[in-house]
Amino acid sequence: MANTLLSAGASPAMIHSINEIPEFTPKALGVCINAGTLTSDWLPGMKLAAQVANQSKKPWVLDPVAAGGSSFWLKACLELLALKPTVVRGNGSEILALSKGSVDSNSKGVDSVHGSSDAVEAAKSLAQQSGSIVAVSGAVDFITDGDKVVCVHNGVPMLQKITASGCSVTALISAFVAVDPSHPVEATASALAIFGVSSEIGMDMARGPASLRTHLIDSLYGLDEATALAREDLNGEEHISKDVKSSLLQARSNEKAEKENRSFSIHKDCL
Ligand SMILES: Nc1ncnc2c1ncn2[C@@H]1O[C@H](COP(=O)(O)OP(=O)(O)OP(=O)(O)O)[C@@H](O)[C@H]1O
Ligand SMILES: Cc1ncsc1CCO
Ligand SMILES: [Mg+2]
Numbered sequence: 001m002a003n004t005l006l007s008a009g010a011s012p013a014m015i016h017s018i019n020e021i022p023e024f025t026p027k028a029l030g031v032c033i034n035a036g037t038l039t040s041d042w043l044p045g046m047k048l049a050a051q052v053a054n055q056s057k058k059p060w061v062l063d064p065v066a067a068g069g070s071s072f073w074l075k076a077c078l079e080l081l082a083l084k085p086t087v088v089r090g091n092g093s094e095i096l097a098l099s100k101g102s103v104d105s106n107s108k109g110v111d112s113v114h115g116s117s118d119a120v121e122a123a124k125s126l127a128q129q130s131g132s133i134v135a136v137s138g139a140v141d142f143i144t145d146g147d148k149v150v151c152v153h154n155g156v157p158m159l160q161k162i163t164a165s166g167c168s169v170t171a172l173i174s175a176f177v178a179v180d181p182s183h184p185v186e187a188t189a190s191a192l193a194i195f196g197v198s199s200e201i202g203m204d205m206a207r208g209p210a211s212l213r214t215h216l217i218d219s220l221y222g223l224d225e226a227t228a229l230a231r232e233d234l235n236g237e238e239h240i241s242k243d244v245k246s247s248l249l250q251a252r253s254n255e256k257a258e259k260e261n262r263s264f265s266i267h268k269d270c271l
Pocket of ligand 1: 065090091092110111112137138139140141154155156157158159160162163164165166167168169192195196
């Protein structure tokens with residue numbers, strides 16, 4: 001997660017201790033709270049970080065790792081959700097569990113047993129209930145404010161074989177939302193697209209999951225505006241660069257790129 005952020009031009013700090021939160025969190029431009037490897041000792045610090053981010057008017061993003069995997073995980077994620085994250089990003093099973101508010105008896109824990117398209121309606125409903133932007137990742141990523149839905153088609157299936165690829169893209173979303181907090185849907189879609197493009201470029205050089213991780217990070221670091229524009233088939237009005245401060249893409253419908261399966265498009269067009 002931290003290496004992904006560094007490659008994108010952000011400056012991560014991984015904080016666990018509740019003692020550090022009041023002093024440190026106000027200094028951050030954005031906060032990412034990740035429920036993976038959760039223990040009851042860590043939860044109060046996570047909640048305090050969310051509260052301090054809210055008080056400091058800083059955006060924060062929740063990764064509800066394995067929300068449907070156990071009662072403890074689900075309760076913790078629902079409590080964090082009640083603290084009003086700017087964005088929630090999870091896989092299909094995580095978003096379905098949060099939306100239903102129940103543990104999934106078929107859950108494998110961290111890995112999704114649902115496709116992202118199975119969770120689009122749950123994501124819309126969760127966004128309406130929570131007031132947060134909700135992103136469901138998978139073969140297609142869906143981002144919704146409860147009304148409009150944006151789709152991102154970038155990415156490679158091998159990402160599922162790298163643990164914490166989802167966590168890393170959530171961290172990237174935090175950085176993008178931190179630099180454009182007034183456009184959280186666009187920032188979230190942009191982060192997912194940029195991560196996906198980087199994985200596609202990285203996959204051309206990779207021999208398996210371990211080398212994909214390396215090449216993804218290298219590709220994100222080396223991504224320039226021209227390459228991102230070409231791979232996204234965006235029009236000339238959008239500006240992307242490897243610097244997250246200028247890499248916020250606008251979601252839009254694009255029929256040609258849609259056929260190529262390589263772009264943003266609006267939900268009704270891409271389903
Ligand atoms: N089948 C796929 N094809 C293309 N990209 C995919 C596919 N599945 C996942 N991705 C991409 O992989 C990244 C991680 O999404 P995923 O849904 O696997 O997260 P996750 O299950 O939370 O992962 P983790 O728990 O390992 O961090 C996203 O950028 C997503 O777009
Ligand atoms: C494998 C795993 N277990 C808890 S968190 C995590 C990383 C992917 O979310
Ligand atoms: Mg995950």
